[in-house]
Amino acid sequence: xxxxxxxxxxxxxxxxxxxxxxxxxxxxxxxxxxxxxxxxxxxxxxxxxxxxxxxxxxxxxxxxxxxxxxxxxxxxxxxxxxxxxxxxxxxxxxxxxxxxxxxxxxxxxxxxxxxxxxxxxxxxxxxxxxxxxxxxxxxxxxxxxxxxxxxxxxxxxxxxxxxxxxxxxxxxxxxxxxxxxxxxxxxxxxxxxxxxxxxxxxxxxxxxxxxxxxxxxxxxxxxxxxxxxxxxxxxxxxxxxxxxxxxxxxxxxxxxxxxxxxxxxxxxxxxxxxxxxxxxxxxxxxxxxxxxxxxxxxxxxxxxxxxxxxxxxxxxxxxxxxxxxxxxxxxxxxxxxxxxxxxxxxxxxxxxxxxxxxxxxxxxxxxxxxxxxxxxxxxxxxxxxxxxxxxxxxxxxxxxxxxxxxxxxxxxxxxxxxxxxxxxxxxxxxxxxxxxxxxxxxxxxxxxxxxxxxxxx
Numbered sequence: 454x455x456x457x458x459x460x461x462x463x464x465x466x467x468x469x470x471x472x473x474x475x476x477x478x479x480x481x482x483x484x485x486x487x488x489x490x491x492x493x494x495x496x497x498x499x500x501x502x503x504x505x506x507x508x509x510x511x512x513x514x515x516x517x518x519x520x521x522x523x524x525x526x527x528x529x530x531x532x533x534x535x536x537x538x539x540x541x542x543x544x545x546x547x548x549x550x551x552x553x554x555x556x557x558x559x560x561x562x563x564x565x566x567x568x569x570x571x572x573x574x575x576x577x578x579x580x581x582x583x584x585x586x587x588x589x590x591x592x593x594x595x596x597x598x599x600x601x602x603x604x605x606x607x608x609x610x611x612x613x614x615x616x617x618x619x620x621x622x623x624x625x626x627x628x629x630x631x632x633x634x635x636x637x638x639x640x641x642x643x644x645x646x647x648x649x650x651x652x653x654x655x656x657x658x659x660x661x662x663x664x665x666x667x668x669x670x671x672x673x674x675x676x677x678x679x680x681x682x683x684x685x686x687x688x689x690x691x692x693x694x695x696x697x698x699x700x701x702x703x704x705x706x707x708x709x710x711x712x713x714x715x716x717x718x719x720x721x722x723x724x725x726x727x728x729x730x731x732x733x734x735x736x737x738x739x740x741x742x743x744x745x746x747x748x749x750x751x752x753x754x755x756x757x758x759x760x761x762x763x764x765x766x767x768x769x770x771x772x773x774x775x776x777x778x779x780x781x782x783x784x785x786x787x788x789x790x791x792x793x794x795x796x797x798x799x800x801x802x803x804x805x806x807x808x809x810x811x812x813x814x815x816x817x818x819x820x821x822x823x824x825x826x827x828x829x830x831x832x833x834x835x836x837x838x839x840x841x842x843x844x845x846x847x848x849x850x851x852x853x854x855x856x857x858x859x860x861x862x863x864x865x866x867x868x869x870x871x872x873x874x875x876x877x878x879x880x881x882x883x884x885x886x887x888x889x890x891x892x893x894x895x896x897x898x899x900x901x902x903x904x905x906x907x908x909x910x
Contacts, residue, residue, distance in 0.1 A: 463640070464506040464579065465557040469545045470494055470524070470565035471514040471536040476690040482520050483688065484565040488698045489705060490725030490744040493688055494520065495527040496568035499726070502528065503572035504579075506561065510552035512536050512545050541658030542634070543650040550644070557640035558582075562661060564634055566688045569700055570680070577678050578637040587642045587673035588664050590615060591635040593682045602632035602662050604677055612675045615662030619655045632662055633685035642673065701726070709736075737773070745779065763795070766802075784819070797837075798829075801844065813837075818844035818862060826851040843878060 474483025484494040491499070494511075501509055509531045511524040521533045536548040546553075546562055553560065559579050563570065574591065581589040590612060592604045598618075603625050605614040615632045616625045638646060646664045654660065665675045688694050705724040706716060713732035716722050721738040724730075728742045731750035740754050743761025748754065752765045755772030762779025765771060770788045780797030783789060787800045790807035798812045801819035806812060810823055814831040816839070817823060827848050829840040838856035842848065846860050849868030860866065861878030870884040 462558045462579070462583065463508070463556060464559040464561065465508040465510065465552055465555070465640070466501045466506045466561045466563055466575075467546055467549045467552065468494070468497055468501075468509065468511045468524075468563045468565050469542065470520055471512050471517070471539065471545055471548075472566060473514065474566070474689070477694075478691075482514075482517060484520060485523055486688070486694055488568060488694065488726075489701045490742075491727070492523055492527070493568040494523055494565040496726065497563055497565050497570065498524065498528040498531075500570050500572045500575060501561075501563070504575035506559075506575070508552070508555075508557065510534055510549040511565075512548045514539075541652065541656070542661035543647055543659035543663065546661060547647050547659075553644050553647070557643070560638045560640055560643040562636045562638070564687065567634065567685060568688065569684050569686055569697060570635065571684060574635075574678075574680050574684065578635070581676050581678060582637050582639050585674055586637075586676040587639050588646065588668045588675040589637040590662070590665060590675070590677045591633040591637075591685065592630050592677045592679050593633050593685050594679070595629050595631040595682060598626075598629050598631050603628040604630045604632055606630075606677075612665055612677045613669055614666040617654065617656075617660060617662065630679075633680060634661075634687070635685070636661060636664065638664065642668070646671075709734075731767075740772075746777075749785075778813075812840075814856065815840040815842065817842045818846060820845040821847070823848045824850035824852065824868065828853055830855045 470484045472483060477483045477486065485492050509528050511531055512534050513520045515535060515537055524531050524533065532552055534549040536545050559582050561575060561578060578589050578591060590604060595601055600618050602615045602617045603621055604612060605616055605625060607613050646667055649667045650659050650663045652659050668675050683700055686697055688697055702723060706719045706722060709730045710716055714730045714734040714736060716736050718738035722736050723741045725742050725744045727744055729747045731748055733751045734748050735753045737754065737756040739757045741759045745762040746760045748765045749767045751767050752769045758772035758775040760777040763777035763781035765783050766785040768786045769783045772791065774791045775789050776794045778796035781795040782799045784800060784802045786803045788805045788807060789795060792809045793806050794811045796813040798815040800817045803819055804817045804821045806823040808825040810826065811828040813829055814837045815829045821842055830853055831837050840854045840856045840858055842860040843862030845863045848866040851869045852866050853871045855873045858872060859875045861876055863879045864876045865881045866872060867883040870882060872882055872884050876882040
């Protein structure tokens with residue numbers, strides 16, 4: 454944490470998540486839509502966590518147990534408060550009155566649909582409070598300020614008010630310094646200022662930005678800090694959701710490359726917010742990382758692969774066209790090749806599964822070789838069962854391993870086998886029909902059908 458904000462300062466973040474998000478045209482609440490595999494609400498909560506704010510109150514709408522549950526998953530210990538009526542942002546913040554009444558030195562008001570805000574910005578807001586300000590607004594220079602509240606300053610540059618666009622006069626509307634919505638209030642003044650906000654405006658709503666003018670009239674200091682327009686982007690529809698996704702992906706790609714990974718075609722690689730990429734990792738074009746992926750140093754992820762909930766060890770090779778599903782654990786030096794799917798399976802050191810295979814609910818021992826077309830038959834229609842393959846085993850191509858089954862170390866499975874029983878170590882197992890030959894049959898067949906029109910070309 455920055456030196457200007459002592460860790461002993463008690464801080465509360467109030468996150469407003471009660472908006473219906475009708476412009477999303479979705480049965481899902483707006484704040485539960487995702488960018489980079491994480492909900493908008495969870496992104497804001499993560500920024501709060503990184504800013505070392507340990508008290509969080511989330512304001513939700515009526516009957517929004519789904520939003521409350523998502524908040525608790527993302528930030529255990531969060532308190533939930535319900536805004537029964539929608540009468541403006543100040544009214545929404547006051548729904549968390551119980552949390553505001555506690556012993557807080559800093560209070561930050563955030564919005565669950567502003568997911569790109571950075572923890573460093575939250576620290577800067579707290580820095581301003583620590584310097585003696587009672588209210589600190591977050592602003593940005595807008596390319597097009599239409600519709601935004603304006604930050605109104607006096608001749609000395611001090612913040613005197615935030616004017617909503619609908620209430621602004623012509624001179625105020627000409628300003629390009631706009632209100633991002635996020636605000637910090639000193640804990641001692643938060644409740645008195647919020648309670649003093651009225652609704653004498655065009656919309657007859659209780660506006661949080663009015664706290665600035667009220668603070669100034671009370672002889673308190675107000676200030677503002679600036680962020681980029683990109684960082685304070687709000688999400689109201691699917692178009693803006695896609696724009697925020699693009700911004701987040703750009704951040705994640707740059708972070709991966711600056712930390713020592715090579716992205717051959719960065720714009721074609723898509724990360725989740727929690728993807729962990731080691732040094733000297735190479736990621737080829739058109740790779741998608743779902744949530745919960747860890748890639749250790751020196752691994753190569755070849756083109757057109759999709760990974761989720763997987764751990765890829767040092768020096769592992771994945772793909773091209775591979776799919777790793779949750780529970781895939783590829784140990785150092787193993788290889789998973791083209792059109793291979795791995796699910797809930799541990800692949801041992803140096804093991805190879807190079808083509809056209811499905812390995813699910815299984816363990817594959819170190820140094821084993823799994824031939825093309827091999828599948829573990831893990832589901833019987835009711836339950837999943839495990840396949841265990843020992844070290845240095847060889848499974849021939851086009852084999853079906855019917856779980857539950859164990860293949861011993863150094864065992865050899867003949868190609869085309871269906872294995873339904875355990876195979877001891879060092880044994881050969883064959884599970885296929887005996888080959889039958891009929892000499893001359895093919896010649897007789899052709900002669901019998903010579904000149905017969907089949908209708909096929």
